[in-house]
Amino acid sequence: MLYFVGLGLFSEDDISYKGFKALQSVDCIYAEFYTAKLMGGNIDNLIDKLDVPFITLKREDVEDCNVIINEAMTKDIAFVTAGDSLMATTHTELYVEAVNKGIETRIIHGSSIFSAAPGLAGLQAYKFGKTTTVPFPDENFFPHSPYDAIKLNSSIGLHTLVLLDIQAHKDRYMTINEAIDYLRKVESERGEHVFDDDCIVIGIAQAGSDHPIVKGGRVADVADFDFGDPLHCMIVPGDLHFLEAEALVTLADVDEDLLKDFL
Amino acid sequence: MLYFVGLGLFSEDDISYKGFKALQSVDCIYAEFYTAKLMGGNIDNLIDKLDVPFITLKREDVEDCNVIINEAMTKDIAFVTAGDSLMATTHTELYVEAVNKGIETRIIHGSSIFSAAPGLAGLQAYKFGKTTTVPFPDENFFPHSPYDAIKLNSSIGLHTLVLLDIQAHKDRYMTINEAIDYLRKVESERGEHVFDDDCIVIGIAQAGSDHPIVKGGRVADVADFDFGDPLHCMIVPGDLHFLEAEALVTLADVDEDLLKDFL
Numbered sequence: 424m425l426y427f428v429g430l431g432l433f434s435e436d437d438i439s440y441k442g443f444k445a446l447q448s449v450d451c452i453y454a455e456f457y458t459a460k461l462m463g464g465n466i467d468n469l470i471d472k473l474d475v476p477f478i479t480l481k482r483e484d485v486e487d488c489n490v491i492i493n494e495a496m497t498k499d500i501a502f503v504t505a506g507d508s509l510m511a512t513t514h515t516e517l518y519v520e521a522v523n524k525g526i527e528t529r530i531i532h533g534s535s536i537f538s539a540a541p542g543l544a545g546l547q548a549y550k551f552g553k554t555t556t557v558p559f560p561d562e563n564f565f566p567h568s569p570y571d572a573i574k575l576n577s578s579i580g581l582h583t584l585v586l587l588d589i590q591a592h593k594d595r596y597m598t599i600n601e602a603i604d605y606l607r608k609v610e611s612e613r614g615e616h617v618f619d620d621d622c623i624v625i626g627i628a629q630a631g632s633d634h635p636i637v638k639g640g641r642v643a644d645v646a647d648f649d650f651g652d653p654l655h656c657m658i659v660p661g662d663l664h665f666l667e668a669e670a671l672v673t674l675a676d677v678d679e680d681l682l683k684d685f686l
Numbered sequence: 687m688l689y690f691v692g693l694g695l696f697s698e699d700d701i702s703y704k705g706f707k708a709l710q711s712v713d714c715i716y717a718e719f720y721t722a723k724l725m726g727g728n729i730d731n732l733i734d735k736l737d738v739p740f741i742t743l744k745r746e747d748v749e750d751c752n753v754i755i756n757e758a759m760t761k762d763i764a765f766v767t768a769g770d771s772l773m774a775t776t777h778t779e780l781y782v783e784a785v786n787k788g789i790e791t792r793i794i795h796g797s798s799i800f801s802a803a804p805g806l807a808g809l810q811a812y813k814f815g816k817t818t819t820v821p822f823p824d825e826n827f828f829p830h831s832p833y834d835a836i837k838l839n840s841s842i843g844l845h846t847l848v849l850l851d852i853q854a855h856k857d858r859y860m861t862i863n864e865a866i867d868y869l870r871k872v873e874s875e876r877g878e879h880v881f882d883d884d885c886i887v888i889g890i891a892q893a894g895s896d897h898p899i900v901k902g903g904r905v906a907d908v909a910d911f912d913f914g915d916p917l918h919c920m921i922v923p924g925d926l927h928f929l930e931a932e933a934l935v936t937l938a939d940v941d942e943d944l945l946k947d948f949l
Contacts, residue, residue, distance in 0.1 A: 432795055436704040439694055509805030512929060519936045532695055532802045532894055534795035537811055542772030548800055549817035553844055581816055631795055673782045
């Protein structure tokens with residue numbers, strides 16, 4: 424049996440009862456914390472409570488999923504991730520491979536930024552378009568894809584959830600400020616008014632914690648706001664229902680004047 | 687203090703530890719089960735364990751949120767829902783009102799169909815466009831909006847998550863079969879080839895349970911498939927990465943020939 428358990432958004436207390444019971448029952452737990460990571464609490468508290476072998480995988484270990492598949496042929500194994508399970512391509516590949524090999528599987532879901540971010544900002548989840556991720560750029564890598572996603576969604580009135588790159592092995596988590604810099608640089612190259620200084624953007628940090636930071640406003644104003652600890656993400660709103668606009672004023676401290684077209 | 691606690695997808699065991707601890711600590715729990723509902727397990731097991739007054743609200747009670755707001759001014763109150771918290775407009779309004787009244791709030795997230803459905807089908811969550819809901823039609827109510835959402839998303843290569851109407855007070859939950867009938871009827875009126883018999887659709891039932899049903903294929907073939915108990919939802923896939931196409935073959939039993947353009 425192979426369990427896929429999503430640990431949820433923030434700390435070791437975000438696991439569900441169902442997930443905890445599954446982890447208690449298995450012979451070994453493999454954890455993948457490079458595509459997403461629990462930033463709050465202490466995962467060791469969970470590991471101590473479980474008293475089950477707990478192995479944190481490296482990227483290359485998951486991409487070569489044979490070890491997990493082979494073990495799951497004869498033992499009860501759990502594959503755990505932060506957020507919901509099956510959100511990364513490598514997780515899906517492991518799931519498909521397990522099913523193809525005839526291994527019994529259970530999917531135990533966890534809370535995810537895909538629904539949490541809209542909720543925290545007071546925006547309707549069904550009005551989001553394509554999601555995008557801003558990567559850490561380097562000399563030969565500066566894709567415009569996040570800009571294109573915002574452009575596409577905005578052109579049809581949809582909100583954009585903008586996730587920010589994680590390089591957990593380097594303890595490096597992109598900040599909202601870095602992501603804004605990135606998108607402003609694309610704007611300066613493209614000049615299509617997708618991410619001008621006057622555009623509205625909502626930054627969200629520490630989603631799932633007791634005190635998430637939600638702050639919106641003009642790009643130029645949010646650019647220097649201190650959102651504190653990771654993980655960070657952003658929303659670029661599209662057309663707003665007046666209840667969404669009212670919510671942004673209250674929940675994200677957006678200046679009413681900026682939203683007067685919607686209120 | 688007002689806690690918003692998402693109970694997660696399916697049964698009383700989907701609540702997180704954090705959510706359970708919050709519910710144990712409050713003076714009273716208000717539950718809203720008409721926009722979404724836990725279909726598995728038995729919520730009474732949770733209520734018994736908690737030993738805290740537990741009141742299930744009617745629709746009109748939430749829309750008039752004064753009772754909850756007034757109580758939360760002086761007591762610790764929890765507002766619980768199936769799925770993630772803050773997914774319905776009325777929940778957001780309650781949250782905004784609480785913040786405006788200076789009530790301290792905590793948002794405790796739960797697993798949601800927004801991330802669960804993509805994962806179960808092996809599709810990438812970031813490639814979904816606008817979400818839509820198929821409503822129960824009546825004589826004077828037959829909106830084309832679900833058809834329009836699929837048309838819009840498909841035109842730009844995105845997948846569509848199609849949620850199905852819930853009338854919990856009548857114990858009435860739309861099936862995938864009913865939703866397909868609805869969309870075929872729109873297709874016959876509009877004739878824009880958005881939901882032809884040869885289009886591919888993925889039905890998902892009992893997400894979050896130990897044995898979710900995931901079955902895809904041509905509209906004409908899925909139309910008569912028995913998906914069993916509610917809740918049901920659907921995905922209309924857009925452009926598929928070959929790994930997504932492979933996943934649909936394995937996880938949703940889609941005929942390889944139907945996906946040969948992507949494989």
